[in-house]
Amino acid sequence: MILLRHGQSWFNYHFSATRRDPGIEDPELTEAGLAQAEAAAAVLGGQGITRVIVSPYTRALQTAEPVLRLVPDVQVEVMHEVRERAAFACDIGSHPDVLAARFPEQKFGHLPARWWHEGLEPEDVVIGRANAFREVMAARADEATTLLVSHWAFILALTGSSVGNGEMLQYDPRTVAPERIVWRV
Numbered sequence: 001m002i003l004l005r006h007g008q009s010w011f012n013y014h015f016s017a018t019r020r021d022p023g024i025e026d027p028e029l030t031e032a033g034l035a036q037a038e039a040a041a042a043v044l045g046g047q048g049i050t051r052v053i054v055s056p057y058t059r060a061l062q063t064a065e066p067v068l069r070l071v072p073d074v075q076v077e078v079m080h081e082v083r084e085r086a087a088f089a090c091d092i093g094s095h096p097d098v099l100a101a102r103f104p105e106q107k108f109g110h111l112p113a114r115w116w117h118e119g120l121e122p123e124d125v126v127i128g129r130a131n132a133f134r135e136v137m138a139a140r141a142d143e144a145t146t147l148l149v150s151h152w153a154f155i156l157a158l159t160g161s162s163v164g165n166g167e168m169l170q171y172d173p174r175t176v177a178p179e180r181i182v183w184r185v
Helices: 010-018 031-044 058-070 096-102 123-138 152-159
Strands: 002-005 051-054 075-078 146-150 168-170
Touching (some): 002 031, 031 058, 058 075
16 A cells, blocks of 8 residues: 655644644645646556545645546555544545535545544554554455545554655555554654
8 A cells, every 4th residue: 555645734834834723624735746746646656556545634635636536547546544643623524515626536425524533532543543444454455556635633543654745655454554653752
């Protein structure tokens, strides 16, 4: 499986400069973030991707778009379970109807109206989501050709690795025991 953290969002841009929550809900990608998404797509285009699992946050959906243009017949699964840990304003998502209007090529009807976590999400809850996802992916026959477009905290909970915006990791869900995951901040 390949894990891709979304490109730089407007939240990331402002937060990295001030270390304060700028109050941007479900932010879009910056020009740098869009370039990171295009660069990731250029690398991933020839990797034989058969499935893309993507978080329903706008920044993740925008990051997935260039890959989906290069591999148009790929199966796409929008999963709120792979969302970011709720800690900042950027972790307030958009209603499925809003997402469907912005990304008409994707399906959002299966999402609850408020699919994001309200308030600060405890670390053990994020780790629990990551462990459940790991188990599902370890049992799938297509895990080696699956791309996950997700977020810093979810990827950290899944792998124990911190990745930057637009960075990718190769990951085998069968080789990392859940008890070996260490939360690092």
